[in-house]
Amino acid sequence: MDHGVGLSPRRTDLRVPVKHQCNHARLLAAVLLCVSLQPDDRSTRIAWLLRKAIEINSIDPTIANDDFADLKPLKAAIGNSRIVVLGEQSHGDGATFLAKGRLVKFLHERMGFDVLAWEGGLFNCHDMDGAVRDPSVPIDEAMRRGLYPIWATSAQVRPVFEYARAVAATDRPLEMIGFDDQFSGTGGITRWRNTLIGFIDKVDRTILPDGLRSSLLNDPRNIVFKPDSKAADIRLVAEKWKALPEIFDKARAKLESTHGAREVALMRRTVDDALISLEGFARFRDAKGEFKTADNNLRDQRMGENLVWLANERYKNRRIIVWAAAFHTLHEPSSIKLGPDATFSYEGVITMGQVAGKVLKNAIYTIGFTAAEGKAGNVTGGPTLDLKPPADGSFEDLCLAVGHRFLFVNLRTLPAAHWLRSPVKAGLLNYSPIETDWTRQMDGLVFTRTMFPSTTGPMSPEGVVLTEQSSMRKHRN
Numbered sequence: 001m002d003h004g005v006g007l008s009p010r011r012t013d014l015r016v017p018v019k020h021q022c023n024h025a026r027l028l029a030a031v032l033l034c035v036s037l038q039p040d041d042r043s044t045r046i047a048w049l050l051r052k053a054i055e056i057n058s059i060d061p062t063i064a065n066d067d068f069a070d071l072k073p074l075k076a077a078i079g080n081s082r083i084v085v086l087g088e089q090s091h092g093d094g095a096t097f098l099a100k101g102r103l104v105k106f107l108h109e110r111m112g113f114d115v116l117a118w119e120g121g122l123f124n125c126h127d128m129d130g131a132v133r134d135p136s137v138p139i140d141e142a143m144r145r146g147l148y149p150i151w152a153t154s155a156q157v158r159p160v161f162e163y164a165r166a167v168a169a170t171d172r173p174l175e176m177i178g179f180d181d182q183f184s185g186t187g188g189i190t191r192w193r194n195t196l197i198g199f200i201d202k203v204d205r206t207i208l209p210d211g212l213r214s215s216l217l218n219d220p221r222n223i224v225f226k227p228d229s230k231a232a233d234i235r236l237v238a239e240k241w242k243a244l245p246e247i248f249d250k251a252r253a254k255l256e257s258t259h260g261a262r263e264v265a266l267m268r269r270t271v272d273d274a275l276i277s278l279e280g281f282a283r284f285r286d287a288k289g290e291f292k293t294a295d296n297n298l299r300d301q302r303m304g305e306n307l308v309w310l311a312n313e314r315y316k317n318r319r320i321i322v323w324a325a326a327f328h329t330l331h332e333p334s335s336i337k338l339g340p341d342a343t344f345s346y347e348g349v350i351t352m353g354q355v356a357g358k359v360l361k362n363a364i365y366t367i368g369f370t371a372a373e374g375k376a377g378n379v380t381g382g383p384t385l386d387l388k389p390p391a392d393g394s395f396e397d398l399c400l401a402v403g404h405r406f407l408f409v410n411l412r413t414l415p416a417a418h419w420l421r422s423p424v425k426a427g428l429l430n431y432s433p434i435e436t437d438w439t440r441q442m443d444g445l446v447f448t449r450t451m452f453p454s455t456t457g458p459m460s461p462e463g464v465v466l467t468e469q470s471s472m473r474k475h476r477n
Helices: 024-033 039-052 073-078 094-111 122-133 139-146 158-167 188-201 210-217 231-241 244-250 252-259 261-286 293-314 352-363 395-402
Strands: 083-086 113-121 175-180 319-323 364-376 406-410 424-429 432-436 444-451
Touching (some): 039 395, 094 364, 122 261, 139 158, 188 252, 261 293, 352 364, 395 424
Antiparallel strands (some): 424 432
């Protein structure tokens, strides 16, 4: 995946071996699914969804005085989880972006979540948070300061920032942060470098040796971002910067006396992120554009560690919303087995969700998104994807039969032998109809009947339905 900005346009749809045990219930479910889906099986599954799936009435994040009545059942599903992760299928999912925006408002207003962590640079999104709180900075400029263009220029993401600014001066602002080791946003690496130098110099200008200062001020874009840059040149920059952690640690007491321990810990972590990101970009150059699992894993490993740090240290005892690609959120990527003709394998893949989940366990509640029809397209350009008709018996096919435009299904509390704990086709990863046990990857699923591309505007295409009246269907236990 190429975000278009930052140190690495490295792909993120790659693969880490996870050892997992197959208990008796899962084995039974897998055996049962070996029998092809018969008409009565399909009817039974649709009937279950009619009883149990939660009807969402709207994906419009701009509803005035929204009472969120349709989303109240999510409170029980999420429970005491401190982190809610919102995935997305492809980065070109306009309807999903809107749905995520409304969920962000609900989680903030009704469930006490007050941190929004983006798949963007740790420093850059922190920098962006300051811009969001400053009414003199235009919203579009604030978005571009921290996010990759796939989100920063999307009219479907903008409502999240309009909401964040609206609550910025209240006693419960929505604080933004990043968890990526890569730099993101406009001038991401340069803004980090300038802030880091100023952060240190404010305490004592002699802390930073002249040679290292010169290396930082010699804009690494001249080496890292040139089309013909060499991995050796990037590693030369990294080699000079490797002195930063020790210098920072030796001066920690002096830095904390001026900036406080919390902000020193953040800036110190961004130093390690910078070194990891440089190595990742060097590996990309080594591979000459060929994406390799181990290289991608470097990034996801760090993203998972950063999320754990945010949850257990910087925002201890606070509730966090995470905005990311669905791939990064997977709990057990290696359990996804593709067919013999696949050119891609999840074997050996490490994901942020896997890394963070080992530590945070059920404190994380992950929601995946999917759609049955329409188009997807990245706001930054490239081909538009026409969604194919759902495969018979797929999750999308079954949801279409329910007849409601937007649905939520809680996977976490399903019985061990439930049909959703067996391999079921679903397009949660770039709309590819992958057949797997999705309960091993996600805790909940949001279905949107019709997808439309992410665009620079308007917020939704003419004629698209964002709000649908409830059928008043009773959900039985």
